[in-house]
Amino acid sequence: MQKFSHQGFDIAYLDRAPETGGGEPVLLVHGFASSMQVNWVGPGWVKTLTEAGYRAIAFDHRGHGLSAKSYDPNDYTPSLMAGDAAALLDHLGIQKAHVFGYSMGARVAAFMALANPDLVASVIFGGLGYGMVDGVGDWDPIAEALIAPDPATVTHPRGKMFRTFADQTKSDRRALAACIAKSREELSEADIGRIRQPALIGVGTTDDIAGSAQALAGLMPHAKAFDIVGRDHMLSVGDRTFKAAVLDFLREHPLS
Template sequence: MQFFRHDGFEIAFLDRQPASGHGDPVLMIHGFASSHYVNWVSPGWFKTLNDAGYRAIALDNRGHGASSKSYDEADYTPARMASDSAALLDHLGIGRAHVMGYSMGARLAAFLALSNPDKVATLVLGGLGIGMVDGVGDWDPIADALVAQDPESISHARGKMFRAFADQTRSDRHALAACIATSRELLSEDDVARISQPTLIGVGTTDDIAGSPDELAALMPNAVAFHIEGRDHMLSVGDRNFKQRVLQFYADNPL
């Protein structure tokens, strides 16, 4: 892991070149309560991209993983979180990259494409479809579950799931509770219509969080939907067919 400083945070990141020593960069942005390792290393994305000749880069979002934490909700708006990714590209001297985000990371990638369109060559939005515009349900009970003293007292199903996930990843649960309060900011239909980069939207067919990828793609001028068969929100990110579709997407849209 390497680190750089931005907006008062120490941001951790991993940067791996392919065997050739150089390749088009792919910046990966992980989801809520996750990390670069959980979303991108463990499911094989770094190996997949490096083996295909791409430079694989992923950060730990502020409040997550090895990056520094804050308990101030104002630090976790999508615009401020996306600015860390823009700053990382600047730190690495990369002017333009493929950008891939999963779940919350997909939202951050979309915000990045709007705020820094010249830096984003293509977008892969995984685990988030029309929920980017319409919302992904009531997540307030998840914040309560994250800070509950006794995990056995949690009755909310999704809250129980994310509490278990946060405990498994040894996350700072109070930082995550602050993050979830403000990181869910929605984009309007007009916002997503302004995202003109080639975009692939991948959502599992049993994902009950993301919303329809087809409905989101229909709002965008240059987007296609991909259905990750038989996968839910947690398992879609590492799906073999999803990886193959992303590699084809990059081959069709080179830098």
């Protein structure tokens, strides 16, 4: 694990090359309340990608994991977090990469693809479909659950799920509550249509957060949807069929 600084934040990251060296870079952008360890290392993504010959790069968002924290909601817009991601690639001297985001990370990846089209060769959105456009439900109870003094008082189902997850990952819950206030900025259908890179959108068939992968793919000129069968929002991340689909997609769209 290494760190670099951007806009006053020390951002933790990892950079793993395949045993043969080199490899096309794949930037991994984790979801809300998660980390590079929880989202990408633990479920085997870094191992899967490096064994397939890719260079896996992952980082902890500001406010998450081992990166610096802020309690100001204005520090957590998708544009600012996409700027961190682009700055990491610049820090590593990478001029073009595949970008793979999960859940909130998919939203950040979309903002990055729009702001830095020459830097983003292809995009993979996991755990977020049409919710990128019409929102993903009421998240105010999640912020309340995160800062509740006693987790036993949390009754909202989704709030309880994320409070438990944040406690399990030993996250800074106050920073997460600030993040959730601003990180849900939506993109319009016209915005999504301007993402012209090849795209893969994978959503679990029992995911009640993400929205339709097919509906989002239908707005983009070069996108396809993938159903992660029988998986919900949390379990889709490490699904074997999704990993296979991602590797197929990357092989179909080499950087060259």
